Amino acid sequence: MKVQLERVLPQEIEQRSMELIQQELDARGITLPPQLAPVVKRVIHTTADFDYARNLAFSPQAVELGLAALKAGATVVTDTQMAHAGVNKRALARLGGEALCFMSDPDVAAQAAQAGSTRAAASIEKAARVLGGRPAVFAIGNAPTALARLYELAEEGALQPALVIGVPVGFVNVVEAKELILQSRLPHIVARGRKGGSNVAAAIVNALLYRLG
Amino acid sequence: MKVQLERVLPQEIEQRSMELIQQELDARGITLPPQLAPVVKRVIHTTADFDYARNLAFSPQAVELGLAALKAGATVVTDTQMAHAGVNKRALARLGGEALCFMSDPDVAAQAAQAGSTRAAASIEKAARVLGGRPAVFAIGNAPTALARLYELAEEGALQPALVIGVPVGFVNVVEAKELILQSRLPHIVARGRKGGSNVAAAIVNALLYRLG
Numbered sequence: 001m002k003v004q005l006e007r008v009l010p011q012e013i014e015q016r017s018m019e020l021i022q023q024e025l026d027a028r029g030i031t032l033p034p035q036l037a038p039v040v041k042r043v044i045h046t047t048a049d050f051d052y053a054r055n056l057a058f059s060p061q062a063v064e065l066g067l068a069a070l071k072a073g074a075t076v077v078t079d080t081q082m083a084h085a086g087v088n089k090r091a092l093a094r095l096g097g098e099a100l101c102f103m104s105d106p107d108v109a110a111q112a113a114q115a116g117s118t119r120a121a122a123s124i125e126k127a128a129r130v131l132g133g134r135p136a137v138f139a140i141g142n143a144p145t146a147l148a149r150l151y152e153l154a155e156e157g158a159l160q161p162a163l164v165i166g167v168p169v170g171f172v173n174v175v176e177a178k179e180l181i182l183q184s185r186l187p188h189i190v191a192r193g194r195k196g197g198s199n200v201a202a203a204i205v206n207a208l209l210y211r212l213g
Numbered sequence: 214m215k216v217q218l219e220r221v222l223p224q225e226i227e228q229r230s231m232e233l234i235q236q237e238l239d240a241r242g243i244t245l246p247p248q249l250a251p252v253v254k255r256v257i258h259t260t261a262d263f264d265y266a267r268n269l270a271f272s273p274q275a276v277e278l279g280l281a282a283l284k285a286g287a288t289v290v291t292d293t294q295m296a297h298a299g300v301n302k303r304a305l306a307r308l309g310g311e312a313l314c315f316m317s318d319p320d321v322a323a324q325a326a327q328a329g330s331t332r333a334a335a336s337i338e339k340a341a342r343v344l345g346g347r348p349a350v351f352a353i354g355n356a357p358t359a360l361a362r363l364y365e366l367a368e369e370g371a372l373q374p375a376l377v378i379g380v381p382v383g384f385v386n387v388v389e390a391k392e393l394i395l396q397s398r399l400p401h402i403v404a405r406g407r408k409g410g411s412n413v414a415a416a417i418v419n420a421l422l423y424r425l426g
Contacts, residue, residue, distance in 0.1 A: 005361055009329075013385050020385070049262060082415070085297070170258070170261060171230040171233040173221065194261035195260070199412045
């Protein structure tokens with residue numbers, strides 16, 4: 001069989017994709033606020049799932065606060081190696097930032113085993129120690145326990161989240177953990193319901209980075 | 214606000230999630246063939262998107278062929294660092310396999326620039342050179358151009374895919390590239406339509422690995 005793909009130059013693929021996403025949003029009668037649109041559209045670009053046009057919740061000034069933090073060189077902390085891999089670390093480095101994930105660290109595994117908690121929760125505790133009061137953007141795409149621990153540590157003043165990207169995916173405690181963030185004073189972008197993922201978390205970080213590129 | 218998550222032991226979260234997924238499949242009247250169910254359910258676990266109960270297409274014996282290849286220590290080739298990060302490399306290593314991704318290699322970027330193609334397509338060409346005829350499992354979660362090049366190289370005999378996991382996501386050439394694989398003689402697991410992703414690609418590899426663990 002002959003390969004019959006549309007001839008699109010590599011650099012045009014993304015622009016074309018975004019146009020198609022905009023067309024489908026228009027067809028569905030969905031109008032996105034201009035400040036939020038790049039984030040929502042990049043998540044749809046990453047998932048081909050238009051549910052995200054409806055389920056992403058933004059606290060007031062969430063995008064502005066995230067942009068300001070990244071512009072100032074904030075660290076991005078993820079809860080999975082997959083989200084870490086998905087973050088555009090070159091774009092982040094141009095702003096003076098770096099992406100960190102502590103999930104695979106042996107001391108995190110040991111601490112989780114000792115405390116009977118998850119590695120994800122322990123990884124956020126390690127982030128608090130490593131950051132030592134510096135503000136950071138947290139991109140949580142997998143573990144509700146990471147999001148809950150983040151909430152607790154922020155309440156205690158042990159963490160200063162400049163923005164919480166709260167998009168864990170799943171069936172156990174996911175909705176509840178997101179609800180904690182939605183009802184908190186923390187600046188946040190949250191995917192309501194069960195959906196989300198490491199890819200969604202990374203896409204939101206990248207959407208902000210590309211606004212600054 | 215008090216954190217009120219359900220008390221679930223870390224090791225129980227996944228089992229509980231899978232039970233909830235099964236309940237929702239039952240409620241939707243969806244019965245999965247036993248051999249395919251672990252793959253489909255892990256993809257839903259990764260995305261919370263029940264569309265995958267309907268859109269994953271398996272060629273005859275696809276699961277068996279994938280399992281046999283992984284059991285024999287086959288290499289897993291991904292088209293993104295994110296899928297590479299998501300594959301359980303410890304489980305893979307126990308079987309004697311490794312996961313490779315050539316997307317970030319400087320020679321791949323150079324080759325793509327010279328050929329006016331994508332890095333993704335060039336990364337599959339490099340995979341063919343590196344594998345040198347050894348069979349491999351290809352997990353393509355992002356780039357339709359990777360999938361199309363994979364098809365061409367397999368047709369030419371330059372690649373021996375033991376299984377093609379064809380789940381790129383997106384809006385340009387994605388459906389067409391998947392159609393190539395669906396209509397081919399290559400053993401495949403394909404997500405019909407626009408949906409998919411690096412997370413889905415990794416989840417399918419892991420679902421197979423966990424059958425062997």
